[in-house]
Amino acid sequence: MNAYRTIAIRAANLAGDFIVKAFNDRDRVISRKKDLNDYVTNVDQQSEYLIIDTIKAAYPDHSILGEESGLKEGADKDTVWIIDPLDGTRNFIDGNPHFSISIAVKQKGKTVAAVIFDPMRDEMFSAANGSGAQLNQSRIRVAAEKKLDKSILATGFPFRAKDSVDTYLEYFGRLLPECSDMRRAGSAALDLAYLACGRVNGFWEFGLSEWDTAAGVLIVKEAGGLVGDVKGNPFTAKSKSIMAANPHVFKQFMQLVKDL
Structure with a gap:
């Protein structure tokens, strides 16, 4: 090890x-x-x-x-x-x-x-x-689900970045009708861990800090998932948003929100 x-x-x-x-x-x-x-x-x-x-x-x-x-x-x-x-x-x-x-x-x-x-x-x-x-x-491994409309997405509310609320609600309004369901449990690290083991199919959020995501991003990637920001850019420690999912759901998420 x-x-x-x-x-x-x-x-x-x-x-x-x-x-x-x-x-x-x-x-x-x-x-x-x-x-x-x-x-x-x-x-x-x-x-x-x-x-x-x-x-x-x-x-x-x-x-x-x-x-x-x-x-x-x-x-x-x-x-x-x-x-x-x-x-x-x-x-x-x-x-x-x-x-x-x-x-x-x-x-x-x-x-x-x-x-x-x-x-x-x-x-x-x-x-x-x-x-x-x-x-x-x-x-x-991340779940093998191929369709966004059969996927459960995890998220969190951007309480550290209140200026992101309007943007968050735009994404929420676009995604909620198109996915199976949405979860907000209160631990971004566990959201990413649950994605890595197939308990949810995607995770997105705004306004997180590096300590919220650093471990989870590697675990998701090593479990076969993709991670970027909500615009599809590579995720870095300075990213203002995060989107993670298996490759199929990740692609559909990006297609759905590309004009926001």
Whole structure:
């Protein structure tokens, strides 16, 4: 197994154990509002500390980009670990057991390993560049569905980028009548993981950050999916939108929204 993936799995398991215990004792959780509809808790912060400590024990010179702590450059600036310690914080606060831990490793800008862990279901999604994607110990692939009108699409609301709301509603109005159904579950990382293992057929959203998508993008690609922005451009860390699906659904999505 890829050494980076091994460490990422170790870190995710450690943080996941802590998060599950905190979820079952939420009276001790302290939350505050970072921005409109954007929350952070002491659990997010402690989870990130646990992940960083695990990474630093193995790779003390690597750089780290965490949602809560920002960029911490190490002596090795070419290798960066990108961490979302609790993706789906609002679900966690409200007692909805749908959230995840996302960890990706980039070398010279290329993602080489990725982990998304759902600690409540004990589901570890992982990938290493060129080695395929796994759910726990089993290989996974995107669903083979060929028709958009039989596909379930996952999405999220652009609460961090309110100026995207009108654009989002245009896309939503165009897509909803043409797909089988739409899902909004509250964890972009898990949406991408679910796409990779065939539980949904596509995912699109506006206004995400790199820590929301870095791990999921590699896992989807290694599971046979395509990823771009909603205009069909290659997806990068600076993309303002994301669209991911199997090749058949991806092509139909782009055809449907090309004039928006």
